Amino acid sequence: MYILGIGCYYHDASAALLKDGVIVAAAEEERFTRKKHDTSFPHNAIKFCLRSQKIRIDDLDYIGFYEKPFLKLERILSQHLETFPKSYKTFLSSIPSWLNTKLRVMRTVRKKLKYKGDVLFVPHHFAHAGSTFLLSPFQKAAIVTVDGVGEWTTTAYSLGEGTKIHPMKEIQFPHSLGLLYSTITAYLGFSVNNSEYKVMGLSPYGIMDREKNLYYKKLREVIDIKEDGSFRLDMSYFIFHHADRMPSKKMCRLLGGPIRAREGPVESRHKDIAAALQMIYEDAMTKLLHHVHKETECDNLVMAGGCALNSVHNGKILKSTPFKKIWIQPAAGDGGTSMGVTSYIYHTLLGKKRDFQLKDAYLGPAFSTKIIKAFLDKHKIKYSEFKDDNELVKETAKLLHEDNVIAWFQGGMEWGPRALGSRSILSNACNPEMQDILNLKVKHREKFRPFAPVVCEDDAMTYFDCDYPVPEPTDFMLMVYPIRKEWHKKIPAVTHVDGSGRLQTIRRAQNHLYYDVIKEFGKLSGIPILINTSFNIRGEPICCTPYDAYKCMMGTGIDYLIMDKFLIKRGDNKRDMWDSEKYAKD
Amino acid sequence: FKKGFADFGHTISAVVNSILLTAVYLIGVGLTALFAKLFKRHFLNMKLSEKRKSYWVKHE
Numbered sequence: 001m002y003i004l005g006i007g008c009y010y011h012d013a014s015a016a017l018l019k020d021g022v023i024v025a026a027a028e029e030e031r032f033t034r035k036k037h038d039t040s041f042p043h044n045a046i047k048f049c050l051r052s053q054k055i056r057i058d059d060l061d062y063i064g065f066y067e068k069p070f071l072k073l074e075r076i077l078s079q080h081l082e083t084f085p086k087s088y089k090t091f092l093s094s095i096p097s098w099l100n101t102k103l104r105v106m107r108t109v110r111k112k113l114k115y116k117g118d119v120l121f122v123p124h125h126f127a128h129a130g131s132t133f134l135l136s137p138f139q140k141a142a143i144v145t146v147d148g149v150g151e152w153t154t155t156a157y158s159l160g161e162g163t164k165i166h167p168m169k170e171i172q173f174p175h176s177l178g179l180l181y182s183t184i185t186a187y188l189g190f191s192v193n194n195s196e197y198k199v200m201g202l203s204p205y206g207i208m209d210r211e212k213n214l215y216y217k218k219l220r221e222v223i224d225i226k227e228d229g230s231f232r233l234d235m236s237y238f239i240f241h242h243a244d245r246m247p248s249k250k251m252c253r254l255l256g257g258p259i260r261a262r263e264g265p266v267e268s269r270h271k272d273i274a275a276a277l278q279m280i281y282e283d284a285m286t287k288l289l290h291h292v293h294k295e296t297e298c299d300n301l302v303m304a305g306g307c308a309l310n311s312v313h314n315g316k317i318l319k320s321t322p323f324k325k326i327w328i329q330p331a332a333g334d335g336g337t338s339m340g341v342t343s344y345i346y347h348t349l350l351g352k353k354r355d356f357q358l359k360d361a362y363l364g365p366a367f368s369t370k371i372i373k374a375f376l377d378k379h380k381i382k383y384s385e386f387k388d389d390n391e392l393v394k395e396t397a398k399l400l401h402e403d404n405v406i407a408w409f410q411g412g413m414e415w416g417p418r419a420l421g422s423r424s425i426l427s428n429a430c431n432p433e434m435q436d437i438l439n440l441k442v443k444h445r446e447k448f449r450p451f452a453p454v455v456c457e458d459d460a461m462t463y464f465d466c467d468y469p470v471p472e473p474t475d476f477m478l479m480v481y482p483i484r485k486e487w488h489k490k491i492p493a494v495t496h497v498d499g500s501g502r503l504q505t506i507r508r509a510q511n512h513l514y515y516d517v518i519k520e521f522g523k524l525s526g527i528p529i530l531i532n533t534s535f536n537i538r539g540e541p542i543c544c545t546p547y548d549a550y551k552c553m554m555g556t557g558i559d560y561l562i563m564d565k566f567l568i569k570r571g572d573n574k575r576d577m578w579d580s581e582k583y584a585k586d
Numbered sequence: 587f588k589k590g591f592a593d594f595g596h597t598i599s600a601v602v603n604s605i606l607l608t609a610v611y612l613i614g615v616g617l618t619a620l621f622a623k624l625f626k627r628h629f630l631n632m633k634l635s636e637k638r639k640s641y642w643v644k645h646e
Contacts, residue, residue: 078629080611084619091611092604156645167645174630175641224634230641235632 064341083242124150131340147305189260206275229288364413441557555580
């Protein structure tokens with residue numbers, strides 16, 4: 001039985017394919033169209049999913065969509081009604097797209113995909129819940145989904161048992177932790193639905209003390225958090241319910257100044273606001289999770305929704321709440337809902353037994369040695385070839401130890417927002433200058449942003465103060481942990497200002513070449529930790545094809561590209577060089 | 587000439603659409619909002635309450 005899940009029209013369009021309970025392919029549309037957070041109908045992602053299994057659209061048993069459009073329109077019309085006449089502008093800009101495309105999903109599926117079977121519409125937070133619980137290792141778990149907004153729901157908790165998801169309680173629009181986070185992201189001059197993680201990365205530069213941070217007390221005025229973690233926003237500080245912008249003038253007055261200009265200087269005030277926001281988010285989530293544990297009486301926790309990408313908080317959950325185990329969907333944001341839809345239909349609606357767990361995220365397009373060689377030859381690219389995996393591993397580790405920046409292109413592309421060793425840029429974490437080198441030569445991004453370390457799972461406890469055993473979401477780079485003090489000065493390139501690291505752990509069964517390179521690098525340097533950052537230029541999606549990879553390398557200061565078993569040196573292909581810096585924008 | 591005519595057509599169609607949507611907004615949304623105000627009916631639940639112990643609502 002084949003089930004195709006589709007998510008689109010809001011942000012991060014994607015498609016996922018399930019075959020007899022197993023997720024066999026999944027990808028975000030942005031990787032194909034090269035438009036970051038592409039919202040359009042995911043034609044390319046669907047085409048990839050079908051081709052990966054050599055099937056046609058008629059072979060599908062069901063197609064599922066990640067929300068109920070009419071229910072969502074009801075909420076949007078309610079916003080317009082509640083805020084009349086302030087909502088005039090957004091009514092004019094949003095209603096045509098609803099009438100032309102967003103309400104016509106069924107028609108689009110019938111007409112553009114020429115599909116005649118059943119199309120099922122799954123409520124948004126059920127799609128999130130399905131994406132995490134039904135693919136987790138747990139047969140019973142508390143499910144917490146927190147995002148900006150679905151149809152009406154912004155925060156919900158449920159109990160997952162076997163194939164069933166029992167919804168318990170929820171909080172509805174306009175009260176939303178995701179929208180609060182996005183509002184302050186906008187206030188700090190970063191892009192909404194894109195740069196919330198930058199605010200999270202900025203927060204440790206501010207005063208992380210509830211007593212001393214002035215903005216913490218101020219921001220507590222905008223949200224009323226009850227003891228059970230439920231909350232409501234004081235809507236006089238927001239205008240997202242009737243305008244395209246997010247903070248109101250009252251919010252600007254509260255925070256003592258106008259919205260920061262994009263690319264403007266980041267002042268200490270901005271850092272303190274980011275810190276205050278992160279602390280308030282953690283306050284609400286910690287209370288909420290205590291309440292959910294009490295209500296569900298379950299020690300296993302699974303999470304999804306955009307807020308589940310807040311890895312700083314994720315790393316504190318097992319220490320600050322009674323939960324003992326945790327699992328998070330690697331594409332916790334809306335991109336992951338297409339996968340949730342397929343699992344929800346197969347297990348919860350059709351009642352089919354669960355025996356699949358999502359253990360790695362390499363579900364995207366992969367390219368064979370033959371295809372890559374043909375690409376290199378066709379474009380007359382100079383390269384050399386490793387004779388076997390052993391030579392590849394040793395040579396890569398040697399190049400990394402010599403402080404080269406290596407682009408690493410192997411196997412299936414990652415599912416979700418993080419590069420996890422399939423489309424990664426790797427470099428030496430022990431070099432104190434590496435952060436500046438990567439920022440200047442490759443990523444062209446804000447200086448305050450930290451780089452992530454990757455470490456083999458069996459070495460993680462030596463260098464990081466992780467929960468034990470190391471939780472599986474760490475494999476998806478979803479947990480931030482303190483780096484043990486004795487290593488701060490030895491791995492400066494991945495040690496954030498507060499001594500933490502958003503580490504990725506890797507197990508050999510997931511990606512043996514990647515694992516072996518890290519181990520080999522450890523033999524040379526004494527520390528088996530590398531920098532792992534996503535293989536893309538700032539503002540672009542992660543690379544998908546050999547062409548994307550080669551183009552990205554030639555436009556940046558990456559020294560070598562290792563693609564399958566081929567080694568391509570940038571310096572040997574000078575005719576293809578270009579400068580990506582002027583295109584590096586969010 | 588054809589291109590100019592097509593552009594002109596698009597402009598006219600955008601203007602007509604805006605006028606229609608404005609009419610829908612003023613009459614449909616406006617009147618409904620007015621009646622809602624008269625009968626003190628709210629479409630979004632925005633009130634904060636110190637008395638309430640919880641804001642959770644049961645999933646229907």
